Amino acid sequence: MIAGAVRDDAVPRRWRRALRQTGGFLRASRLNALGAGIVAAVVLLAVFGRALAPHDPNHLDLLAALKPPSSAHWFGTDNLGRDLFSRVLAGARISVEVAVIILGLSVAFGTLLGIVAGLVGGLLEEIVMRVTDLFLAFPAFILAAAIAATLGPSLNHTVLALAVVFWPWYTRLARGQVLALREREFVLAARVAGAGTMWIVLRHLLRNVLPIVVVQVSLDVGYAMLATSALSFLGLGAQPPTPEWGAIITDGRSFIQTAWWWPTFPGIALAVTVLGFNLLGDGLRDWIDPRLRGSLGGLQE
Amino acid sequence: MLSVRDLVVRFSTGRGVVHAVNGVSLDVEPGGTLGLVGESGSGKSVTSLAIMRLLPRGGRVVSGQVWFGGRDLLRLSAAEMRSVRGREIAMILQDPQSSLNPVLPVGEQIEEAIRAHERVSRPAARARAVELLGAVGIARPEEQLGRFPHQLSGGMRQRVMIAIALALRPTLLIADEPTTALDVTVQAQVLELLRDLTDEVGAAVVLISHDLGIMARMAGRIAVMYAGRVVESAPTEELFARPRHPYTVGLLRSIPRIGGARRALVPIEGSPPDLERLPEGCPFAPRCAWRIEACWTQNPSLATDDGPAHLVACHDPAEPEEVGPGRPIRPGFAPAPPPGIRAGVA
Amino acid sequence: MSATLLSVEALRVHIPVTRGVVLRRTTGVVRAVDGVTLDVREGETLGLVGESGSGKTTLGRAIVGLVPPTAGSIRLRGVEVSTLSGRGARRARSELQMVFQDPFASLDPRWPIARSVEEPLRLHRAGDRRERRERVLELLELVGLSRRMADRYPHELSGGQRQRVGLARALALRPALVVADEAVSALDVSIQAQILNLLQRLQEELGLAYLFIAHDLAVVHQISDRIAVMYLGQIVELSPGVDLYREPMHPYTVSLLSANPVPDPSVEAARERIVLPGDPPSAAAPPPGCRFHTRCWLRERLGDPEICRTLEPLLREVGPGRSVACHFADEAAASPVTRRAVDLAGGRA
Numbered sequence: 001m002i003a004g005a006v007r008d009d010a011v012p013r014r015w016r017r018a019l020r021q022t023g024g025f026l027r028a029s030r031l032n033a034l035g036a037g038i039v040a041a042v043v044l045l046a047v048f049g050r051a052l053a054p055h056d057p058n059h060l061d062l063l064a065a066l067k068p069p070s071s072a073h074w075f076g077t078d079n080l081g082r083d084l085f086s087r088v089l090a091g092a093r094i095s096v097e098v099a100v101i102i103l104g105l106s107v108a109f110g111t112l113l114g115i116v117a118g119l120v121g122g123l124l125e126e127i128v129m130r131v132t133d134l135f136l137a138f139p140a141f142i143l144a145a146a147i148a149a150t151l152g153p154s155l156n157h158t159v160l161a162l163a164v165v166f167w168p169w170y171t172r173l174a175r176g177q178v179l180a181l182r183e184r185e186f187v188l189a190a191r192v193a194g195a196g197t198m199w200i201v202l203r204h205l206l207r208n209v210l211p212i213v214v215v216q217v218s219l220d221v222g223y224a225m226l227a228t229s230a231l232s233f234l235g236l237g238a239q240p241p242t243p244e245w246g247a248i249i250t251d252g253r254s255f256i257q258t259a260w261w262w263p264t265f266p267g268i269a270l271a272v273t274v275l276g277f278n279l280l281g282d283g284l285r286d287w288i289d290p291r292l293r294g295s296l297g298g299l300q301e
Numbered sequence: 302m303l304s305v306r307d308l309v310v311r312f313s314t315g316r317g318v319v320h321a322v323n324g325v326s327l328d329v330e331p332g333g334t335l336g337l338v339g340e341s342g343s344g345k346s347v348t349s350l351a352i353m354r355l356l357p358r359g360g361r362v363v364s365g366q367v368w369f370g371g372r373d374l375l376r377l378s379a380a381e382m383r384s385v386r387g388r389e390i391a392m393i394l395q396d397p398q399s400s401l402n403p404v405l406p407v408g409e410q411i412e413e414a415i416r417a418h419e420r421v422s423r424p425a426a427r428a429r430a431v432e433l434l435g436a437v438g439i440a441r442p443e444e445q446l447g448r449f450p451h452q453l454s455g456g457m458r459q460r461v462m463i464a465i466a467l468a469l470r471p472t473l474l475i476a477d478e479p480t481t482a483l484d485v486t487v488q489a490q491v492l493e494l495l496r497d498l499t500d501e502v503g504a505a506v507v508l509i510s511h512d513l514g515i516m517a518r519m520a521g522r523i524a525v526m527y528a529g530r531v532v533e534s535a536p537t538e539e540l541f542a543r544p545r546h547p548y549t550v551g552l553l554r555s556i557p558r559i560g561g562a563r564r565a566l567v568p569i570e571g572s573p574p575d576l577e578r579l580p581e582g583c584p585f586a587p588r589c590a591w592r593i594e595a596c597w598t599q600n601p602s603l604a605t606d607d608g609p610a611h612l613v614a615c616h617d618p619a620e621p622e623e624v625g626p627g628r629p630i631r632p633g634f635a636p637a638p639p640p641g642i643r644a645g646v647a
Numbered sequence: 648m649s650a651t652l653l654s655v656e657a658l659r660v661h662i663p664v665t666r667g668v669v670l671r672r673t674t675g676v677v678r679a680v681d682g683v684t685l686d687v688r689e690g691e692t693l694g695l696v697g698e699s700g701s702g703k704t705t706l707g708r709a710i711v712g713l714v715p716p717t718a719g720s721i722r723l724r725g726v727e728v729s730t731l732s733g734r735g736a737r738r739a740r741s742e743l744q745m746v747f748q749d750p751f752a753s754l755d756p757r758w759p760i761a762r763s764v765e766e767p768l769r770l771h772r773a774g775d776r777r778e779r780r781e782r783v784l785e786l787l788e789l790v791g792l793s794r795r796m797a798d799r800y801p802h803e804l805s806g807g808q809r810q811r812v813g814l815a816r817a818l819a820l821r822p823a824l825v826v827a828d829e830a831v832s833a834l835d836v837s838i839q840a841q842i843l844n845l846l847q848r849l850q851e852e853l854g855l856a857y858l859f860i861a862h863d864l865a866v867v868h869q870i871s872d873r874i875a876v877m878y879l880g881q882i883v884e885l886s887p888g889v890d891l892y893r894e895p896m897h898p899y900t901v902s903l904l905s906a907n908p909v910p911d912p913s914v915e916a917a918r919e920r921i922v923l924p925g926d927p928p929s930a931a932a933p934p935p936g937c938r939f940h941t942r943c944w945l946r947e948r949l950g951d952p953e954i955c956r957t958l959e960p961l962l963r964e965v966g967p968g969r970s971v972a973c974h975f976a977d978e979a980a981a982s983p984v985t986r987r988a989v990d991l992a993g994g995r996a
Contacts, residue, residue: 024316185753186763189816192711192745193767194737203766207757340835341806454926484698485862486923489906493922511836514865514908518915537912555840556910557869559892566869568840572805 025287032283038276046096049089057082057090057243066259076261078252084262087243088269094155094244095273099224101159103217106166111213113167114174115205119182119197129175132168140165141227148236155228155244158237162227166220173216177209219281222274229270245270302505303329303352303473308365310344310351310529317577321347321360323529326603327507329473334499334506336520336537338513338552342573344529345509349475352507353392354382369473388418391466391504393459395478400462401450407461408434408446414465433464438494456487463495470502477509492519513556517541525549528574528584531603535611545606545618547591554627567627583616587639590628593617594637651724652856653687653710653743653824658719660702660709664931677931679705681880682719684962687824692850692857694871694888696864696903700927702880703860707826710858711745712736723823741771744817748829750809754801760812761787761797767819786815791845807838811845818849826858831866843870864907868892873968876900879938880930882962886969895989896965896976898945905988919987935959937974945979 026033061081069076075084117128147161229246231237238244245266252262310322322344329335337345367374394400411430434442437460480488524534533546544550551569571588586596595616603614660680663673679702687693697703708714721729728739747753754763761783768779784794790811831839861867875885884897895901905921923942934941940955962972
């Protein structure tokens with residue numbers, strides 16, 4: 001009975017803690033709140049954007065071509081008369097999806113490989129780390145462009161190319177953490193209690209590596225979106241008529257003299273989104289660092 | 302020579318204000334050794350950093366004075382303070398590993414310390430460095446000049462730190478847990494050295510330590526700190542023989558001793574207070590076996606007791622016969638309950 | 648005399664030192680533990696004293712199975728545990744538990760403390776969830792923590808409270824021996840005394856044996872029935888605690904006692920101190936002969952006998968329950984230097 005009572009109490013306690021911490025993060029700096037606000041808006045628009053859009057993003061209306069911003073078309077229209085506001089909203093969804101897939105792939109692969117390398121050590125670790133060195137020695141964007149060009153222009157290939165560029169960072173990060181954690185006394189204590197390698201990885205290491213990975217992800221999201229748009233801008237990524245921000249900017253580039261709104265609004269959307277993720281990532285990093293040091297020890301007098 | 306008056310230091314963190322030092326007054330006599338004893342969070346290190354005006358980020362002196370050589374150090378310009386540091390007041394920290402620059406040979410670091418304050422040629426500074434390393438008991442000093450800190454043992458590094466600290470014959474040396482990171486046998490060497498050299502230079506010493514054994518050996522006078530205040534201060538012999546503050550009594554009954562029959566330890570119950578939320582009354586009251594009602598509401602100030610040299614901040618100090626048992630032995634005495642409970646609010 | 652619980656025989660733990668990244672090669676061996684033999688009896692506390700690099704931590708870790716021995720045996724009630732593997736090893740080792748030094752590092756910062764205490768029970772599939780929970784709460788109470796703290800996180804606790812949690816975790820599997828490695832040395836004195844008293848109370852209630860590893864002689868004296876002194880991977884003296892401090896027989900023990908600061912100014916003022924020259928040599932290249940001879944104060948006084956530099960002294964029995972590894976143990980015990988060093992009759996308070 002008593003055990004049950006205490007247990008029930010534990011859940012709200014954990015939630016309260018989470019809420020308190022979120023509040024603390026948002027209050028720690030105005031930029032944190034700004035970053036979180038932008039990210040929240042972008043994610044909401046990605047989910048509900050299509051429903052909110054006044055027009056079909058791919059609907060052609062040649063009579064309304066190259067119209068400046070107005071109450072009917074907030075961001076104006078392009079040379080085929082497509083509503084740019086609707087296209088930018090649709091683009092938000094593409095950017096978020098692309099970022100989620102790129103980072104999902106590279107985090108899953110990279111983190112796991114890093115943990116295994118750090119734990120197993122020896123020759124395997126040696127090989128894995130040299131391979132990451134090899135990847136990291138290339139300029140990341142050039143490498144991604146080369147891979148995307150080799151595979152052929154398409155949004156899927158761009159995503160794959162960027163995932164290939166991102167994973168080694170997560171491998172290094174995870175391995176470094178594991179090397180530091182595996183000699184920690186709480187890991188030794190688990191071993192003395194009879195824990196095997198899998199237990200230690202799943203219950204101790206993953207949970208302690210994760211917050212640091214999350215911070216890195218939030219810093220990388222903006223970069224992944226920017227890189228996707230840049231590759232699309234170069235013609236290697238999204239193909240017409242996909243309303244990807246980079247692709248819209250490319251199309252509108254030659255019209256900048258006559259229809260300034262065409263490349264400008266997707267450009268602003270891209271810039272603000274990337275800024276939002278960077279602010280959030282920086283804020284998270286600064287906020288989590290001293291806390292990690294505190295909770296992982298070493299902050300005695 | 303050094304006289305700290307009503308020093309108050311606070312730290313602002315993202316989440317609140319830490320009341321690290323709450324009105325500390327100290328006096329150090331020329332050539333004397335003052336021991337600052339206290340547990341983690343007692344404010345002993347922060348006090349020393351405030352004297353040196355080297356508080357870490359977020360910390361600031363709210364009020365108080367630090368008189369040294371006829372000046373209030375807290376009012377000096379940054380440039381004036383720089384010339385006081387190193388030349389007149391030197392400091393040795395607990396971890397010699399992080400106080401030395403890892404990428405410079407130790408010889409160069411000693412020369413730098415000299416040349417920062419005195420206009421001497423490089424060869425002359427070098428000769429002084431050799432002499433100093435010899436004086437701190439490092440064998441073949443010429444050969445050691447070119448070595449890097451990581452090539453030296455912990456004891457050797459602390460000797461180098463002592464050489465740097467005493468290079469300019471300061472009049473005051475602040476040593477913050479100088480031997481805590483060292484093994485017992487090496488600790489004995491370093492303490493011996495520290496005492497001989499400060500005697501020779503004629504420097505006064507503020508020695509910060511949690512170890513009462515080291516204090517008994519080194520200090521002429523001891524100030525016991527708790528929650529950012531000095532709770533008791535007396536000449537060393539007197540403090541050990543007739544401790545008055547219940548916290549001092551508790552400390553003395555908490556340390557295991559060698560020699561004689563083994564006796565049960567009498568620990569101090571509970572843990573030190575949260576410096577972000579200090580209680581209204583005496584900060585030691587919740588852990589104190591001697592507390593009376595006043596302790597919950599009034600924070601006692603440091604006042605003389607048992608003669609002018611013995612100061613204690615307590616409403617109800619321990620009697621001499623209570624020191625042995627480590628608890629009050631007056632008939633019918635019980636520690637006063639917290640005011641809330643007495644009023645039946647629980 | 649109670650039965651032998653743990654017996655360690657001729658134990659060696661040699662740790663290779665490697666260099667190079669791609670072509671890894673062994674450049675040397677640290678003889679962290681180099682031929683240690685000792686027993687721990689049921690329900691007793693064996694203190695293990697030594698300075699950094701003496702191998703005391705490695706010895707403790709080898710006993711609980713964290714470090715594989717290079718040679719020698721570790722037997723628990725006669726059963727060899729160092730070569731067991733799989734389930735048998737796990738069950739045998741559940742009787743050997745450990746408490747660590749750093750209360751800030753020994754608990755997973757992302758787990759509520761109840762989960763840390765429960766971990767050994769889950770690993771050994773002891774009971775169902777509710778039974779385990781009940782046992783965790785009992786354990787917390789046993790070490791003097793309130794049940795309400797069960798769902799707190801380590802950073803919400805003080806150092807002393809965390810060390811109590813570490814102790815509760817070590818007791819979860821009802822061990823026969825707990826290895827406490829510097830378990831109180833990171834704590835403030837007032838908290839240290841609480842934990843020492845707790846350890847003694849638990850020993851009486853549960854019949855535990857401790858291997859209590861520490862560098863602080865006074866702390867070891869407070870809690871130990873017998874004390875072993877280690878220097879460079881070997882035991883140099885092993886005695887009942889009282890004898891060790893009254894009449895030490897190894898020059899190294901004498902110098903440790905002499906260096907240990909005593910919290911009594913009158914004793915400190917009157918004491919004569921043996922200041923050992925230099926630092927302990929490296930365990931990667933221990934000196935030949937007696938390992939202590941490079942720093943020994945007695946050797947000089949005896950006119951530098953050659954045997955100290957050439958022949959390694961064995962740990963030999965010199966009295967009931969007393970062993971010492973010194974060619975000149977009698978001379979060491981009888982030396983006036985020893986007399987003065989141990990004359991700590993003070994310690995008034």
